[in-house]
Amino acid sequence: MRNFVFQNPTKILFGEGMLEELPQELESYGKNILFVYGTGSIKKTGLYDRVMTLLKKAGKQVFELPGVMPNPRTGKVYEGIDICRQESIDFILAVGGGSVIDASKAIAAGALYEGDFWQDLYLDGHEVEEALPLGTVLTMPATGSEMNCGAVVSDWEGNDKRGYGCPSLYPRFSILEPRLTMTMPKEQVVYGAVDMLSHVFEQYFSPPDDGNLSDDLSEALMRNIRLNLDRSLEDLLDYEARSNLMWCGTMALNNLLRLGKEQDWQSHQIEHALSAWYDIPHGAGLAIVHPNLLYHIRKEAESKLARFAVRVWDIDPSGKTDEELALLGIRATRDYFNQIGAPETLSDVGIPADAVEKLADTTQLIRAGYRALERDDVLAILKRSI
Amino acid sequence: MRNFVFQNPTKILFGEGMLEELPQELESYGKNILFVYGTGSIKKTGLYDRVMTLLKKAGKQVFELPGVMPNPRTGKVYEGIDICRQESIDFILAVGGGSVIDASKAIAAGALYEGDFWQDLYLDGHEVEEALPLGTVLTMPATGSEMNCGAVVSDWEGNDKRGYGCPSLYPRFSILEPRLTMTMPKEQVVYGAVDMLSHVFEQYFSPPDDGNLSDDLSEALMRNIRLNLDRSLEDLLDYEARSNLMWCGTMALNNLLRLGKEQDWQSHQIEHALSAWYDIPHGAGLAIVHPNLLYHIRKEAESKLARFAVRVWDIDPSGKTDEELALLGIRATRDYFNQIGAPETLSDVGIPADAVEKLADTTQLIRAGYRALERDDVLAILKRSI
Numbered sequence: 001m002r003n004f005v006f007q008n009p010t011k012i013l014f015g016e017g018m019l020e021e022l023p024q025e026l027e028s029y030g031k032n033i034l035f036v037y038g039t040g041s042i043k044k045t046g047l048y049d050r051v052m053t054l055l056k057k058a059g060k061q062v063f064e065l066p067g068v069m070p071n072p073r074t075g076k077v078y079e080g081i082d083i084c085r086q087e088s089i090d091f092i093l094a095v096g097g098g099s100v101i102d103a104s105k106a107i108a109a110g111a112l113y114e115g116d117f118w119q120d121l122y123l124d125g126h127e128v129e130e131a132l133p134l135g136t137v138l139t140m141p142a143t144g145s146e147m148n149c150g151a152v153v154s155d156w157e158g159n160d161k162r163g164y165g166c167p168s169l170y171p172r173f174s175i176l177e178p179r180l181t182m183t184m185p186k187e188q189v190v191y192g193a194v195d196m197l198s199h200v201f202e203q204y205f206s207p208p209d210d211g212n213l214s215d216d217l218s219e220a221l222m223r224n225i226r227l228n229l230d231r232s233l234e235d236l237l238d239y240e241a242r243s244n245l246m247w248c249g250t251m252a253l254n255n256l257l258r259l260g261k262e263q264d265w266q267s268h269q270i271e272h273a274l275s276a277w278y279d280i281p282h283g284a285g286l287a288i289v290h291p292n293l294l295y296h297i298r299k300e301a302e303s304k305l306a307r308f309a310v311r312v313w314d315i316d317p318s319g320k321t322d323e324e325l326a327l328l329g330i331r332a333t334r335d336y337f338n339q340i341g342a343p344e345t346l347s348d349v350g351i352p353a354d355a356v357e358k359l360a361d362t363t364q365l366i367r368a369g370y371r372a373l374e375r376d377d378v379l380a381i382l383k384r385s386i
Numbered sequence: 387m388r389n390f391v392f393q394n395p396t397k398i399l400f401g402e403g404m405l406e407e408l409p410q411e412l413e414s415y416g417k418n419i420l421f422v423y424g425t426g427s428i429k430k431t432g433l434y435d436r437v438m439t440l441l442k443k444a445g446k447q448v449f450e451l452p453g454v455m456p457n458p459r460t461g462k463v464y465e466g467i468d469i470c471r472q473e474s475i476d477f478i479l480a481v482g483g484g485s486v487i488d489a490s491k492a493i494a495a496g497a498l499y500e501g502d503f504w505q506d507l508y509l510d511g512h513e514v515e516e517a518l519p520l521g522t523v524l525t526m527p528a529t530g531s532e533m534n535c536g537a538v539v540s541d542w543e544g545n546d547k548r549g550y551g552c553p554s555l556y557p558r559f560s561i562l563e564p565r566l567t568m569t570m571p572k573e574q575v576v577y578g579a580v581d582m583l584s585h586v587f588e589q590y591f592s593p594p595d596d597g598n599l600s601d602d603l604s605e606a607l608m609r610n611i612r613l614n615l616d617r618s619l620e621d622l623l624d625y626e627a628r629s630n631l632m633w634c635g636t637m638a639l640n641n642l643l644r645l646g647k648e649q650d651w652q653s654h655q656i657e658h659a660l661s662a663w664y665d666i667p668h669g670a671g672l673a674i675v676h677p678n679l680l681y682h683i684r685k686e687a688e689s690k691l692a693r694f695a696v697r698v699w700d701i702d703p704s705g706k707t708d709e710e711l712a713l714l715g716i717r718a719t720r721d722y723f724n725q726i727g728a729p730e731t732l733s734d735v736g737i738p739a740d741a742v743e744k745l746a747d748t749t750q751l752i753r754a755g756y757r758a759l760e761r762d763d764v765l766a767i768l769k770r771s772i
Contacts, residue, residue: 001564001629003401008394014645015389178387210626211617213633216610220602227597240596243387247599247646256642259400260633 030090144253191283416476577669
């Protein structure tokens with residue numbers, strides 16, 4: 001097990017009716033709240049009204065930033081930063097999925113930072129020591145952003161989608177009411193689950209392999225995501241399944257699974273290039289890319305892929321070599337993604353075959369995990385994804 | 387999944403050389419440190435000198451409270467509280483195993499509380515809003531106290547061993563250097579691992595059974611504890627095995643496994659009676675009691691015990707009823723405890739058979755889990771333990 005430092009201070013309030021705790025959770029913060037949300041679904045579902053009523057009950061002055069898009073843009077972040085400065089915002093409340101939360105985190109970091117948030121934080125990696133405090137009400141389980149300190153934002157003009165993270169960006173609290181996720185379209189439920197599985201893959205498929213707990217926990221996550229996604233797709237109103245799936249999303253990326261591990265994250269880097277050019281759902285891009293990345297690194301990851309086949313996909317190992325099991329594990333992943341209705345090829349999401357050179361050129365190489373990918377490796381993975 | 391609120395702010399510094407971070411971690415606290423430790427093993431191993439050197443480097447004024455015994459006593463807590471008040475202690479540093487950490491937490495709570503810590507906090511359950519800040523350097527993985535807010539202390543004259551917990555008692559930081567655990571006697575390694583397994587049992591064997599993630603995570607923990615205990619017993623100096631086992635101890639009781647679950651903790655209640663009267667190691671008492679408790683609740687816990695047999699002990703389910711599998715799972719647990727050298731009966735630890743009535747009378751009933759135990763249930767479990 002490698003050395004690590006871990007601290008995750010986010011308070012989770014999980015279950016039926018937990019939103020009612022919002023006034024109590026906001027009590028120790030100032031009066032001016034920036035209420036950040038997406039493109040309007042919270043108005044249709046009544047969540048907007050519930051939140052506003054509770055904010056008024058808490059005696060808060062509410063400023064709104066609506067319209068955060070999936071793959072949130074730098075423009076919306078600049079807009080939020082301006083409001084924070086002009087209105088002396090004391091606390092940011094993000095109500096939505098990962099995009100709303102990530103945009104809110106970028107605003108929280110940028111509002112107290114004098115320079116340009118995109119250039120200095122996202123491109124140059126400067127760590128901010130302080131940020132505006134932030135809380136979340138999660139409506140789409142997928143990214144784990146509700147309990148981590150990362151935030152992915154896109155510079156749309158530059159076709160550049162990037163992640164940033166630092167400890168001051170952990171939400172102070174996150175409210176997870178499983179019923180709030182029940183209005184998601186089925187497609188979004190699927191993409192969310194693929195994102196969760198991909199997060200686990202990124203941590204699981206990396207050294208060391210020394211009998212560490214993290215790998216066993218990852219297998220537990222993967223099995224449980226499958227179980228509860230299957231139940232959810234049978235009945236989108238199955239509260240137990242949806243609540244379990246929601247908690248899986250948080251646990252898949254709250255930094256616990258990575259402890260003692262190197263991690264990979266190269267599939268996420270490739271997907272960021274896809275989304276930055278073609279604005280596809282993150283989970284869709286991962287469903288296309290990740291199995292092909294696993295195929296590309298199958299030699300270096302062979303024994304882990306064999307273990308994955310047996311422990312996650314229940315493939316009988318008797319009479320099979322590790323090489324055979326590894327291929328069966330990758331096959332089972334692809335088959336499962338097909339079964340749940342996730343896309344398989346770039347053309348499934350409207351990305352032309354001749355885009356692969358450009359996508360390979362703009363994928364940021366991070367050289368991690370069992371096999372450090374160079375530009376031509378990325379190209380091979382993308383060609384396999386056509 | 388039941389509603390829950392979760393927040394665990396403890397910072398973990400895990401791995402080789404992490405103790406060197408001690409001055410940095412103490413920087414934001416005041417000058418006066420109460421250094422709490424046990425009965426002297428840290429002086430033999432050189433850890434005492436390392437800590438003192440680092441505390442001096444940090445410019446701290448050090449007051450010492452040595453001599454905390456296993457099953458720590460109220461007397462030592464009162465002694466620590468007195469020092470904290472007289473010397474205006476700013477921070478408590480606990481260096482040792484669960485007993486040292488638990489005694490330190492009780493001191494941290496009692497020092498800022500005007501009334502009697504034992505009566506008001508432990509017996510009457512009053513929650514303290516503030517406590518002295520506390521950090522730990524862990525030398526024996528077992529109790530998980532390094533990353534939770536609980537503290538078990540014994541009133542030796544009253545034969546009363548009790549737990550107490552409140553959020554202000556989470557350690558600010560805990561330093562986990564696996565090499566520090568390598569001087570533990572083999573017997574203590576075994577008792578520590580039994581304690582970890584028992585912590586997982588207490589959370590796993592309880593409703594609801596709704597496909598929740600916590601149960602899958604618990605199975606991952608149990609399998610990993612077994613794997614790394616076996617490797618540790620083959621070679622007590624196997625760094626990977628000892629580091630994995632150390633992290634298992636923390637994860638088994640940092641409140642993550644219980645999320646959405648009812649929990650049981652009735653084996654711990656019975657064991658507390660054993661230790662309060664006979665001062666036996668906590669892990670030894672649990673090894674005796676827990677399999678017999680599982681046997682006593684085998685009807686109510688049948689399907690879970692059957693799952694446990696298959697998923698934790700790799701018992702082939704084909705052709706077997708749940709009843710058969712449940713019994714095989716309990717048998718496998720007992721066999722494993724025997725194999726690793728843990729005690730099986732009360733007489734193995736010197737407790738006379740005629741003590742069972744007294745032990746049943748003084749076990750605190752908490753009526754939880756699959757079957758709420760009454761006094762006569764406890765007696766039946768104890769009689770089976772003779």
